[in-house]
Amino acid sequence: MKAVEVRKLTKNYGDLRAVDEIDFEIEEGEIFGLIGPNGAGKTTTLRIVSTILTPSSGEVFVYGFELGSENDKIREIISYLPEEAGAYKNLTGFGYLDFMAGFYAKDVHDKGKIVEKAIEITQLGDRLKDKVSTYSKGMTRKLLLARSLMIHPRLAVLDEPTGGLDVVNSFEVRNIIKEFSKQGTTVLLSSHNMLEVEFLSDKVALIDRGRILEEGTPVDLKAKYKARNLEEVFVEVVS
Amino acid sequence: MNKFFNLLKKDTKELITVQLLIPIIIVIAMYSTIGNIMGSEMERATRPQQIAVVDFNGSALSNQVIDMLEKSNFIAVETGTFNVEDSINFARKKGINILVAIPENFEEDVVNLKQPEVEIYSIMKGLSVRETGTSTQVEAVFNVISNAISTNLITQKFTGIPPDVIKQPIKARDIVVVKDRMAQASPALVAQSAMNFSIFIPIILMLVTITSSQMIASLIALEKQNKTLETLLTVPVNRNFILLSKMVSAAIVAIIVTAAYLFAMTRFLGISQGPQASSDVMRALGLTLTTGDFLLLGISIFFAILSVLAVSTILAVYSEDEKSAQLMLTPIMVFVMIPYFLTIFTDVNTLSMPLRVLVYAIPFSHTFLATNNLMFGNVQFVIYGIIYQIIFSFVCILIATRIFSSDRLLTGRLRLARRRV
Numbered sequence: 001m002k003a004v005e006v007r008k009l010t011k012n013y014g015d016l017r018a019v020d021e022i023d024f025e026i027e028e029g030e031i032f033g034l035i036g037p038n039g040a041g042k043t044t045t046l047r048i049v050s051t052i053l054t055p056s057s058g059e060v061f062v063y064g065f066e067l068g069s070e071n072d073k074i075r076e077i078i079s080y081l082p083e084e085a086g087a088y089k090n091l092t093g094f095g096y097l098d099f100m101a102g103f104y105a106k107d108v109h110d111k112g113k114i115v116e117k118a119i120e121i122t123q124l125g126d127r128l129k130d131k132v133s134t135y136s137k138g139m140t141r142k143l144l145l146a147r148s149l150m151i152h153p154r155l156a157v158l159d160e161p162t163g164g165l166d167v168v169n170s171f172e173v174r175n176i177i178k179e180f181s182k183q184g185t186t187v188l189l190s191s192h193n194m195l196e197v198e199f200l201s202d203k204v205a206l207i208d209r210g211r212i213l214e215e216g217t218p219v220d221l222k223a224k225y226k227a228r229n230l231e232e233v234f235v236e237v238v239s
Numbered sequence: 240m241n242k243f244f245n246l247l248k249k250d251t252k253e254l255i256t257v258q259l260l261i262p263i264i265i266v267i268a269m270y271s272t273i274g275n276i277m278g279s280e281m282e283r284a285t286r287p288q289q290i291a292v293v294d295f296n297g298s299a300l301s302n303q304v305i306d307m308l309e310k311s312n313f314i315a316v317e318t319g320t321f322n323v324e325d326s327i328n329f330a331r332k333k334g335i336n337i338l339v340a341i342p343e344n345f346e347e348d349v350v351n352l353k354q355p356e357v358e359i360y361s362i363m364k365g366l367s368v369r370e371t372g373t374s375t376q377v378e379a380v381f382n383v384i385s386n387a388i389s390t391n392l393i394t395q396k397f398t399g400i401p402p403d404v405i406k407q408p409i410k411a412r413d414i415v416v417v418k419d420r421m422a423q424a425s426p427a428l429v430a431q432s433a434m435n436f437s438i439f440i441p442i443i444l445m446l447v448t449i450t451s452s453q454m455i456a457s458l459i460a461l462e463k464q465n466k467t468l469e470t471l472l473t474v475p476v477n478r479n480f481i482l483l484s485k486m487v488s489a490a491i492v493a494i495i496v497t498a499a500y501l502f503a504m505t506r507f508l509g510i511s512q513g514p515q516a517s518s519d520v521m522r523a524l525g526l527t528l529t530t531g532d533f534l535l536l537g538i539s540i541f542f543a544i545l546s547v548l549a550v551s552t553i554l555a556v557y558s559e560d561e562k563s564a565q566l567m568l569t570p571i572m573v574f575v576m577i578p579y580f581l582t583i584f585t586d587v588n589t590l591s592m593p594l595r596v597l598v599y600a601i602p603f604s605h606t607f608l609a610t611n612n613l614m615f616g617n618v619q620f621v622i623y624g625i626i627y628q629i630i631f632s633f634v635c636i637l638i639a640t641r642i643f644s645s646d647r648l649l650t651g652r653l654r655l656a657r658r659r660v
Binding site for chain 1: 241242245248249252253256465466467469470472473474475476477645646649650
């Protein structure tokens with residue numbers, strides 16, 4: 001079964017066409033990277049797949065559930081990490097994880113297990129007892145990543161997962177994503193850091209001005225355009 | 240349902256912050272302190288007041304005047320000197336702020352109807368409100384003396400006639416009429432008795448509506464400001480539950496805040512007991528609320544809160560952060576204040592037709608007007624008001640839920656800023 005199927009997806013904001021009839025598919029357990037510059041349409045695509053925005057036209061299926069008519073079912077199996085996400089500042093890190101786990105857990109025991117998993121992912125230890133408002137950007141990002149992965153979602157939608165993080169934090173976040181992918185979570189991520197996407201992704205789509213210009217594995221794309229990395233591929237494709 | 244309570248707990252926690260609690264605690268403490276000070280000052284004011292007296296006449300009449308002062312809640316202290324300056328110094332030393340000087344030919348002048356001048360000195364130490372209260376005491380002293388003398392004169396000139404009959408040859412009997420009922424009471428007493436309803440219910444309503452409005456706007460705006468909204472929209476919970484949770488927690492916190500402020504105000508004004516003495520008059524006039532009336536009032540308050548929550552939600556969706564959300568609420572404040580002031584200072588029925596239509600179009604007006612209408616038996620008017628409030632609330636809630644289920648929740652602010660794609 002395909003994890004995600006996107007067909008002729010279009011999104012207009014008034015006169016502005018943010019996404020223009022794009023098509024792509026993601027296999028189960030795959031890490032799929034959507035790469036492109038700022039304003040290319042990455043965030044809008046991710047928001048649509050995550051059920052936050054409604055498409056102007058086109059079809060989206062997540063694990064066979066149709067976007068629009070089966071949004072509730074999609075929300076139960078996905079997890080979304082927005083690029084500029086924050087957490088409730090008057091809650092502690094632990095309080096935040098406990099609150100979010102409350103939406104997925106079947107009972108108190110299940111909730112405890114979910115939060116335990118999140119604590120393991122964050123590696124924040126006792127700092128989880130502190131209020132989120134005292135966290136650094138890196139700590140907040142780890143907390144949010146843990147929140148999105150603690151439920152072992154079937155599809156994790158990650159918008160710029162390492163955006164604004166330093167080298168060490170980015171490295172740790174990338175390893176966490178890889179680890180979860182190995183455990184069966186399908187990942188749809190976006191980034192304008194093409195080297196990062198090349199390292200993480202099994203398959204990538206190059207998007208610019210709302211259109212997908214090229215799609216394939218990093219190895220195939222590099223070979224096709226005789227490039228050393230995806231950055232060179234993108235420049236070649238756009239030009 | 241668990242998911243809803245999970246949201247409700249978080250939203251309520253988010254609203255009950257130190258920033259919210261500190262001003263409430265300060266206001267309660269401040270009002271309680273001022274109330275206690277005022278209470279003790281009033282209690283002191285009712286105690287017998289000391290006044291210094293220097294009697295240059297020493298006649299039977301001047302002694303009679305001093306006796307009357309003693310009987311009228313004053314303690315007359317003889318200065319023990321016949322010099323005004325020394326008497327003033329004496330009063331100052333004793334902390335007395337009024338000195339009465341009875342002139343030398345006092346009795347003789349009174350008998351000959353020459354209107355002798357009794358000098359009343361007010362010894363002021365400052366210009367505070369307490370000092371200005373001295374003038375009331377001076378007036379009281381003058382009235383006591385004047386009354387004593389006139390009683391004496393009348394007794395001498397009209398033997399066998401009670402002096403009060405000459406002083407007040409007629410008596411007034413106040414009768415208040417309300418519809419087909421009447422009771423012996425002054426309109427001032429009735430107005431004072433109705434104060435709990437005519438003043439306090441509008442204050443409660445104003446506080447609840449404005450606070451609920453601010454609370455829900457804060458909750459929605461904070462989700463945007465803290466960038467938690469997007470995540471919340473992807474969790475497996477019905478979006479209407481997200482909205483409902485915010486409305487319920489805003490209403491809960493608003494009621495708690497209002498109760499706290501009301502408690503502080505009753506402590507300040509010392510009227511928590513209510514006017515018990517005049518309750519018989521109010522009952523006789525039918526100016527009391529029955530259980531049914533209270534039920535209608537409760538329904539009206541409920542729908543006023545619901546309306547304000549729904550309208551505030553719609554406005555808050557278009558704000559970017561908490562500050563802009565509070566600005567967005569300005570029209571609501573105005574629409575709450577209009578009926579609030581009108582019900583306190585005027586009768587809406589005396590307004591011109593366009594103004595009346597405007598007032599009746601504001602859903603909160605009907606709750607502000609409900610108490611008076613229920614007291615005066617205009618139940619039908621209150622029921623029509625509630626029907627209008629129900630329709631208004633449901634239309635607004637429908638719009639709010641539509642917005643909450645649409646992209647506008649996320650992109651509403653984007654019309655003002657650049658779209659991020």
